[in-house]
Amino acid sequence: MSTPVLSVKNLTTSFRVDGQWKSVVRDISFDVGAGETVAIVGESGSGKSVTSLSIMRLLAANSSRIDGKIFLNGRDLVALSEKEMRSVRGNEMAMIFQEPMTSLNPIFTIGRQISEVLTRHKGMTAAEARDETIRLLEKVRIPNAKGRFDEYPHQFSGGMRQRVMIAMALASKPKLLIADEPTTALDVTIQGQILDLIKVLQEEEGMSVLFITHDMGVVAEISDRTIVMFRGEAVETGKTDDIFHRGQHAYTRALLSAVPKLGSMEGRKLPLRFPIVDVKTGISTEPSEEKDTVSKKGPILEVKNLVTRFAIRSGLFSRQTGAIHAVENVSFDLREGETLSLVGESGCGKSTTGRSIMRLIEPTSGQIQLDGYNVRDLRGSDLRRMRKSIQMIFQDPFSSLNPRMTVGAAVAEPFIKHQMGSKRQAQEKAADLLERVGLSSAMMNRYPHEFSGGQRQRIAIARALSLDPKVIVADESVSALDVSIKAQVCNLLLDLQESLNLAFLFISHDMAVVERVSHRVAVMYLGEIVEIGPRASVFENPQHPYTKKLMAAVPVPDPARRGIRRGISNDELKSPVRPNGYQPPQREYREVSSGHFVQVA
């Protein structure tokens, strides 16, 4: 192999915590060859982002320390002064980040932010930089690049902003592009577009890419070689194909077995728990045979023709000028012990549906029958009583627990507020629930910050269970969790379903997880259900074009199946904003097979 573009030798990065140096990345060495894509994969806290920031030397100088050597084109970056380093950053190597929504400065036009790189590093005049920026915007396939030069970041969607970030990174034709989770915050169809774009641009420009991700599917899709990181150390490095099929380290195998694979459920009717692999030994425990938990009685939740719209107001007297048709004519039912998943991309109305059912958002019309309640007619104390039957688990385990409340108090609170028993009974209940979700009752007096993300989500589940609800709305409840934790929490939900006969309305964008945990699936698009049916039927025989597109976009964690090109498109997700007086069309559904319906017109 010729000299590598990037060569990292024995990199150790430490942070000063309370006067002590604590190493977060330990003794990592790897090379990135010319034109090569190397992925660093790992879960939160593995040190993968710190590694990338160390290479860019973007960590705070006074509280961090980098040991080892980092050669970029043969020059040791660690030895450079901060001033010399500035002419390397954004010039010889560039970086794109995870959050396209916050990574661009909101008060400058995107044109200015890209031009800045050119005037800074290439000595261009403003006019030259403008022309070059427009060329770059065209290169990353932003439609009407010339017209959008003077627009601000908030006028772009997430996917388009990530394109802007890529254009900015490519501006000075860097030898190395570091992409730190560049698609994690994006919808799956947009993720596919961005991955394709990075690939194509890499070939055109002949640059090397260091790709940081937690997503094994993305790794399989994009990288030539892969480094697996675990708690600050590189536990395995090798060709991506070898890592996936002949992984040596126990952690690599554990990580891979926890990854849900779309299509792995073929031929199965019921949900399936994830295998749990011990990260130390690599021995995997295969899930036991599943029981059919779905009740034969009538549905516990029936939703008919649910509509939720939000008015858009503007002008001097804030007259209504239109409406967001967030949920449009949605109907489904849910039985005890059953999991119905609502899947779709951002803005499809899946979360609004969940909230409308609980009346956290006021629906515009429709009927909701829940456990004997006519939900839409409830007022005051009846409404609160209804909420005993339906509870919610949210996405972000960090912000959904009050930081000043012990977890015991948080779990006991609903029980006390609904006057379901004495304080003592509430304590006992909380202790029991914590045990049930796999924590210890001895943790009752601790505060949320003492727990990890996965543990907090368990606490949130315990809190939701404290009122003995019959239905749980799980709104992206496992989306923010690391793969191995995600698998554990999914298993917990399945255990609870079996023991408590819970019905889940599982709201998620993650097709692979949905395939694993659901009995039935409803695909939502622009506020409507376009396809609904038994999981096996929808996944094995998708009918609606949108369902097919969604499934095709999911990266498959298998490098052998890479290269099924989707063709570069830059379709945006449409928005359900309608003018005043808009009449939604009458929809018709066709029954594909028993219980499997698809929207045909």
Next chain:
Amino acid sequence: MPVYIGKRLLVAIPTLLIISIFVFSLQKLLPGDPVLAMAGEERDPAVLELLREKYHLNDPIPLQYVRWLGGVMTGDLGISLRTNQPVTQLIAEKLPVTIQLAVMAMIFAFVIGIPAGIIAAVKKNTVIDYVASILALSGLSVPNFWLGIMLILLVSVKLGWLPASGYESIFVDPVRSLQTMVMPAFVLGNALAATLMRHTRSAMLGVLSADYIRTARAKGLSPKDVVLSHSFRNALLPVVTLSALLFGELLAGAVLTEQIFTIPGFGKLIVDAVFNRDYAVVQGVVMCTALGFILMNLIADILYVLLNPRLRASL
């Protein structure tokens, strides 16, 4: 943009009406009879009655309010019970004095507070940050009157550098005018500078840890560009709103400062009017102040929108 300004002005109307009712009734509820104050030693009931008639003090209160409000709308704030001058004229005389004091104090506050806040944020947890914070805390805790008196003692009495009191219009003798105003403006401005410094610092700290600042650094920009152009303009947004709110504090401070340095401004006018139960003047001054406050906030809101493209687009 015109729609936005129109909207804000429409909202200002009920606000001003509520303030006018409040101002008017508050003083009807206050103990003390203005006629007695006017008449001085004269306690002849006939004379008092005549005075009451003259100033319509026997009319039903709602009628008095409507009459007064009608006058306010046409720029007639009534006649001072004390000096017999039109209130509008009194205000027109005193207002420029206070405006000059306020503007100079604000300039002090901005010139000291904002750079200090930026430096403290950039040099977080260093000696510079601590020194700036300690100075800010002392600026906030030292009472105006004490600082004013100490400065007069040191600068005027001991050193004889600046006049201890008095006022000269800036249009008549600019040098003398600035000389008399420097100390009061500093006394008035230092607490504001401290508040501004603390808010600028915290706004800057928030911005400096933002993702887009990391992006700016990843582009290889110099620290100057990162701090001044990418960070500061974002941190400025909350500071603009704060500055308009500080205007209220500024007026309250001006009352005291004008007393200490015997400056014949707005603050002195209102204090004298309250002591003399000069209702018309009190009403006029309070209305005028409220209008000023609303105006400052309107300007701040417009500036906020101009500085913030996210809001500009939604107009």
